[in-house]
Amino acid sequence: MKVYAPATIANFGPGFDVFGMAIxxxxxxxxxxxxxxxxxxxxxxxxxxxxxxxxxxAAKALFKLLGEEGGVYMKLKKGIRPKSGLGSSGASSLAGAVAAAKVLGVEDDELIIRAALEGERAASGSPHGDNVIPSYYGGFTIIESISPLRVHRIDVELKVAVVLPEVEVPTSEARKVLPEKVPLKDAVKNLAMASSLVLALREEDIETIGRLLDDRLALPYRKKLMPWFDKVREAALNAGAYGVTVSGSGPAMFAVGENLREVAKAMGEAFEEMGIRAEYWVTKTGRGAKWF
Amino acid sequence: MKVYAPATIANFGPGFDVFGMAIxxxxxxxxxxxxxxxxxxxxxxxxxxxxxxxxxxAAKALFKLLGEEGGVYMKLKKGIRPKSGLGSSGASSLAGAVAAAKVLGVEDDELIIRAALEGERAASGSPHGDNVIPSYYGGFTIIESISPLRVHRIDVELKVAVVLPEVEVPTSEARKVLPEKVPLKDAVKNLAMASSLVLALREEDIETIGRLLDDRLALPYRKKLMPWFDKVREAALNAGAYGVTVSGSGPAMFAVGENLREVAKAMGEAFEEMGIRAEYWVTKTGRGAKWF
Structure with a gap:
């Protein structure tokens, strides 16, 4: 049996730890x-x-959650670069959990996700669900709560330009730079942007989606780990993007707009100009994990 | 000419300073x-x-914004109790601004709202828009930003039970107890609840709306000004409410659920048991300000 788990854009603008989209x-x-x-x-x-x-x-975690003996042999075709900001560990964790679930005949979403989160915990020290969950369900997901598992899904079709430079921003480092407390006005601003973004996604209003790709909770602190951020963002906006921000905790970035091939190229070139090789491509909202 | 401006439920669960609903x-x-x-x-x-x-x-502010001389005579029929948590100052400010706009022949939403916010600033020291804006537009509103004015509106029809006790929680006091910084995890939790609430409102899913009537940004600090809160909340939930929280900065509270007459009565009785007289009623999402 084969399991496929897609890459994901977590954090997604103002939705730190809450929003994620499969690509x-x-x-x-x-x-x-x-x-x-x-x-x-x-x-x-x-x-x-x-x-x-x-x-x-993750596969072991599922066996353990169910008190099952035995194991699985997996051949992983790793299509997502590790530490890319595109949910590499989330997709592998989920693929492992789903693989184990298929072998065990388990269909309980919450159990599968809980096992996958153990993979995320091992990768980053924090069992955040904003990659695993969109990778499982597909589309755009909002995590209301992890325990109990409450997820809302928006069935949007959104095109994005993605750029992935040959540099790394380790997830654990990206967590360490976050403060324990944030200004109340920043919390309110993110809440306003995130709530507005939900409506814009429901209406597939890409101009508004683009405008709302900002964040006051994590990005201001993480930008110091991404000295290229402002230049790449500017290049994307100059090429006509409506908005651009980091994917997950970086280094990948993504943009929303009309001429996304040009936007992607402009972001790639901005990296090249700083002496950093970068891949870029255009993709869109993806389906969730599948098995066949 | 006559202007009517409705009462409003600001803050509305997790939407501190962002969500508001006209009733x-x-x-x-x-x-x-x-x-x-x-x-x-x-x-x-x-x-x-x-x-x-x-x-x-607010009326003066509009004249000033436009550089106009003269004035208005207003006869205000004050239907909303001041310091009730139901947007009393917001509705009066808006009514004053709209009245002045009608006299001056002004139709610019942003100017009218800006003038009304000056009334709010005079009342509470902070020109927050989460009463003025739903009172103007009606329905449920999300304030993306005040300047420039960007508001999203959800055309929901939601029934609510409201209770208004004969005690006061002054808005300025309610602002003073708020910390400048809040835990990042609380900011994330509110963001998750608020984003989920937007979808639940779009779908008129009152059970989910009720579940999401919570707040980590303001309520934990303001509860000390409302020692009756937990008892009234419990009474509402026992009477079958799906959720209950404070309206604005209180003392009014509101609940969402099925048997709202009973819920309203239970909340009123809970106050009476604590020796506090209280009015209660059932109402629903209202239209915005009107003039005739």
């Missing part, structure tokens, strides 16, 4: 077989091929 | 005539009948 490409794929222990083989992007791989962590 | 009753009414200075007469609830009345402050 069509890239994604991680796992071929899974029942086995008496947990083994993994990896092709594609380089990640550990042992028990520290988050797909294994 | 059908009560409201303030102003009969206006052109005049060479600013004069006011008041009937109904007791408020100043001089230049310190927020309707006069």
């Amino acid at each position: 069509e490409k890239p994604g991680d794929e796992v071929v899974v077989k029942e086995c008496d222990n947990f083994r993994i083989e990896v092709i594609g992007h380089k990640v550990p091929a042992d028990g520290s791989n988050v797909a294994v962590v | 059908e009753k009560p409201g303030d009414e102003v009969v206006v005539k052109e005049c060479d200075n600013f004069r006011i007469e008041v009937i109904g609830h007791k408020v100043p009948a001089d230049g310190s009345n927020v309707a006069v402050v």
Whole structure:
């Protein structure tokens, strides 16, 4: 059996730790077989091929949650670059959890997600759900709460330009720079932007969506880890983007607008000008994880 | 000419300073005539009948914004009790601004609202828009930004049980107890609840709306000014409410649910048991200000 889990844009503008969107490409794929222990083989992007791989962590977590013995053998085709800001560990964790679920015959969403979050915890120290959850359900997701699991989904079709530079912003570092407390006025501003963004997404009003791709909760603190941010943002806006911001905790960035091929190219070139190689592409809201 | 401005439920659950909803009753009414200075007469609830009345402050502000000479004579029928938490100063400010706009032939929403906010500033020290704006537009409003004025409106029809006890929580006091900084996790929780509430309102899913009537940004600090809060909330939930919280900065509270007459009565009785007289009624989302 094969499981596919898509990359995701977490944080998504003002929706820190709450909003996430699955995208069509890239994604991680796992071929899974029942086995008496947990083994993994990896092709594609380089990640550990042992028990520290988050797909294994998540698969083990599901077995443990259910009190099951045994294991799975997984062949992971790693399509999402690790530490890209595109939900690489979330997709692998989810693929591992879904793979284990298929072997065990489990269909409980909450259990699968809970197991996948253990993979996220291993990857970043924090079991945040804003990659795992959109990767599972597809579309744009709002996490009302993790426990109990309450997720709302917006079935939008939104095109995005994505740029991924050959630099890294480790998720754990990106968490460390966040303060414990934030100004109340910033909390209110994000709340206003996030609530407005929900309506704009429902109406597929890309101009308003673009305008609302901002954040006062995490971005102001994380920008110091991304000295290229302002230049790339400016290049995207100059190329006609309605809005642009970081994907997850970076370094990937994404933009919304009309001429997204040009916007993507402009962002890629802005990185190149700073001596940083970068891939760029245009994609759109993706479906959730699938198995066949 | 006559102007009517409805009462409003500001803050509305997790939407501190951002969400507001007009309700059908009560409201303030102003009969206006052109005049060479600013004069006011008041009937109904007791408020100043001089230049310190927020309707006069707002009317004057509009004249000033436009560089106009002259004034208005207003007869204010004050239907909303001051310091009730139901947008009393917001409705009077808006009625004053709209009255002046009608006399001057002004139709610019942003100017009218800006003038009304001056009334709010005089009343509470802070020109917050979450009463003035729903009182003007009606329905449920989300303030994306005040300057420039960007408001989103949800055309929901939501029934609410309202209770108004004979105690006061002055708005300025309610602002003073708020901290300058709040825990990031509380900001994220409110963002999650507020974004989810927007979808629930769009879908008129009153069970989810009720569940989301909570707040981590202001309520935890303001509850100490409302020692009755937990008892009244419990009474409403026991009577079958899906959710209940404070309206504006209180003392009014409102609940969402099915048997709202019983819920309203239960809240009223809970106050009476604490020796506080209270009015209660059932109303629903109202239209915005009107003139005839």
